[in-house]
Amino acid sequence: VFRAIDDPAPPIGVAVLSPSGQKIVDLVLRELPTGLPQSAPPVMFIPSVKGDYAIEVKELRGKQRGVATLHVG
Numbered sequence: 001v002f003r004a005i006d007d008p009a010p011p012i013g014v015a016v017l018s019p020s021g022q023k024i025v026d027l028v029l030r031e032l033p034t035g036l037p038q039s040a041p042p043v044m045f046i047p048s049v050k051g052d053y054a055i056e057v058k059e060l061r062g063k064q065r066g067v068a069t070l071h072v073g
Helices: none
Strands: 012-017 023-029 051-059 065-072
């Protein structure tokens, strides 16, 4: 689930990088999956190794961007 202070302008790029730095998910979304009724489906991936996965979210035509780290251990 993504929560933004300001509503991002679509399209929105979502990328997930493995602990080795390889991009394993690269999507362009029209709206973020917020968990609200009728929002976009969640972005899902299956971690293959233990480590820190980087999740990057950014407006493709704007300046908003964010990065999160998911630790799998």
